[in-house]
Amino acid sequence: xxxxxxxxxxxxxxxxxxxxxxxxxxxxxxxxxxxxxxxxxxxxxxxxxxxxxxxxxxxxxxxxxxxxxxxxxxxxxxxxxxxxxxxxxxxxxxxxxxxxxxxxxxxxxxxxxxxxxxxxxxxxxxxxxxxxxxxxxxxxxxxxxxxxxxxxxxxxxxxxxxxxxxxxxxxxxxxxxxxxxxxxxxxxxxxxxxxxxxxxxxxxxxxxxxxxxxxxxxxxxxxxxxxxxxxxxxxxxxxxxxxxxxxxxxxxxxxxxxxxxxxxxxxxxxxxxxxxxxxxxxxxxxxxxxxxxxxxxxxxxxxxxxxxxxxxxxxxxxxxxxxxxxxxxxxxxxxxxxxxxxxxxxxxxxxxxxxxxxxxxxxxxxxxxxxxxxxxxxxxxxxxxxxxxxxxxxxxxxxxxxxxxxxxxxxxxxxxxxxxxxxxxxxxxxxxxxxxxxxxxxxxxxxxxxxxxxxxxxxxxxxxxxxxxxxxxxxxxxxxxxxxxxxxxxxxxxxxxxx
Ligand code: ATP
Ligand code: MG
Numbered sequence: 409x410x411x412x413x414x415x416x417x418x419x420x421x422x423x424x425x426x427x428x429x430x431x432x433x434x435x436x437x438x439x440x441x442x443x444x445x446x447x448x449x450x451x452x453x454x455x456x457x458x459x460x461x462x463x464x465x466x467x468x469x470x471x472x473x474x475x476x477x478x479x480x481x482x483x484x485x486x487x488x489x490x491x492x493x494x495x496x497x498x499x500x501x502x503x504x505x506x507x508x509x510x511x512x513x514x515x516x517x518x519x520x521x522x523x524x525x526x527x528x529x530x531x532x533x534x535x536x537x538x539x540x541x542x543x544x545x546x547x548x549x550x551x552x553x554x555x556x557x558x559x560x561x562x563x564x565x566x567x568x569x570x571x572x573x574x575x576x577x578x579x580x581x582x583x584x585x586x587x588x589x590x591x592x593x594x595x596x597x598x599x600x601x602x603x604x605x606x607x608x609x610x611x612x613x614x615x616x617x618x619x620x621x622x623x624x625x626x627x628x629x630x631x632x633x634x635x636x637x638x639x640x641x642x643x644x645x646x647x648x649x650x651x652x653x654x655x656x657x658x659x660x661x662x663x664x665x666x667x668x669x670x671x672x673x674x675x676x677x678x679x680x681x682x683x684x685x686x687x688x689x690x691x692x693x694x695x696x697x698x699x700x701x702x703x704x705x706x707x708x709x710x711x712x713x714x715x716x717x718x719x720x721x722x723x724x725x726x727x728x729x730x731x732x733x734x735x736x737x738x739x740x741x742x743x744x745x746x747x748x749x750x751x752x753x754x755x756x757x758x759x760x761x762x763x764x765x766x767x768x769x770x771x772x773x774x775x776x777x778x779x780x781x782x783x784x785x786x787x788x789x790x791x792x793x794x795x796x797x798x799x800x801x802x803x804x805x806x807x808x809x810x811x812x813x814x815x816x817x818x819x820x821x822x823x824x825x826x827x828x829x830x831x832x833x834x835x836x837x838x839x840x841x842x843x844x845x846x847x848x849x850x851x852x853x854x855x856x857x858x859x860x861x862x863x864x865x866x867x868x869x870x871x872x873x874x875x876x877x878x879x880x881x882x883x884x885x886x887x888x889x890x891x892x893x894x895x896x897x898x899x900x901x902x903x904x905x906x907x
Pocket of ligand 2: 576577578662
């Protein structure tokens with residue numbers, strides 16, 4: 409590891425000349441208070457005489473507050489600190505794909521050195537409004553409940569919110585798995601999570617051959633606090649490299665509640681006044697500055713995009729906590745995971761009542777839009793009707809019974825196994841069959857079978873239809889006729905009658 413570090417040091421861009429020399433006044437855990445560097449600015453790097461490095465986090469009258477990012481030995485009062493007026497820059501490049509790096513971009517996967525293409529500033533301003541264009545492409549998450557009900561566009565920031573163990577990571581990682589067939593670059597940023605959680609994700613990504621298009625940034629709970637704090641910035645920075653090359657990037661932050669904890673810990677040691685829930689007042693600024701870096705660039709800037717899926721954990725379904733309300737207000741929508749649904753076996757446990765995507769539908773495929781016109785409202789009405797019908801079991805009208813049947817089929821469709829992303833075409837076919845009323849006649853088991861088999865059936869007998877759908881992204885009358893024919897053939901094969 410130390411050798412790796414040495415080599416990284418050697419490939420670092422040449423340092424600037426020493427501008428000022430300061431002195432360590434006191435050390436408090438990973439925070440150093442220093443004096444004698446009046447021209448320091450926030451976010452810049454300082455070097456200690458023993459080789460340690462730190463970033464400037466703030467000021468107090470005549471003192472500079474420094475967060476240690478790499479330790480070269482013990483730091484004592486009176487040690488010298490050098491200010492080279494150098495902003496924090498970390499390596500970026502294509503070579504990072506398929507690798508696991510720490511919060512400060514050092515490889516931690518024992519696969520050897522990473523040769524960077526360039527160095528990018530970690531704290532960078534978000535692209536301005538004139539550099540952006542409205543969203544126009546959809547992110548294929550592979551989860552039918554999301555693609556159909558809460559569509560996400562490339563460049564969007566969509567919060568994933570829910571209690572512990574409700575499937576938040578699963579849905580985000582499934583979205584990464586599904587990018588194997590697209591050319592979206594994925595970044596999974598782990599913040600403050602135990603090593604075991606990260607290992608599970610990495611193992612899954614490796615097993616499913618998703619690492620070649622993915623970078624994992626590890627700010628696990630056992631890593632130094634500075635690395636956990638910097639991990640989301642590093643993930644953004646790595647994404648920006650690809651975005652500026654005109655690529656589409658998906659970044660998953662798992663999770664922001666832990667990032668807020670880390671920042672609270674740093675702030676309390678910096679003696680900043682604690683505010684609501686003991687978080688410092690600028691936590692809103694910290695998170696909004698990060699999520700602002702997502703977006704869709706204009707064609708003159710190569711037209712790349714960054715899509716963010718920040719995850720936030722809440723307690724007992726309470727969305728009114730400080731961190732979660734902040735994040736809800738600064739993202740373009742949220743996917744809310746309901747513990748009740750999860751325990752009832754509705755997985756993914758997406759709650760359509762509390763979930764929303766404010767811009768995703770603008771970029772949705774026309775075909776998907778057509779087959780999901782009333783999906784959400786129908787599903788919510790079904791859930792209410794279901795509750796009512798549990799109270800009053802007899803004397804239901806025919807219309808109510810039909811709606812219950814449709815609702816049951818809808819529930820069966822929206823249930824999806826973990827780590828089994830579906831293609832957009834597959835999802836459209838299933839929803840098309842639902843709208844046709846074909847699935848109302850089938851049992852839950854049969855619907856499950858239909859979901860698995862029908863796509864392969866079309867792929868084997870009419871592959872042109874799937875290619876055409878991907879090209880057109882809409883269902884023409886001719887395609888619908890063909891699809892009807894295929895549905896009929898499939899059902900005949902299954903010796904079930906069409907209504
Ligand atoms: P944490 O709070 O620990 O971060 P989380 O909300 O990220 O949890 P996951 O780790 O994704 O939740 O999932 C929790 C459990 O639920 C896991 O054991 C996972 O296998 C299971 N699970 C998630 N989604 C599904 C699904 N669609 N089908 C079946 N099981 C699922
Ligand atoms: Mg998780």
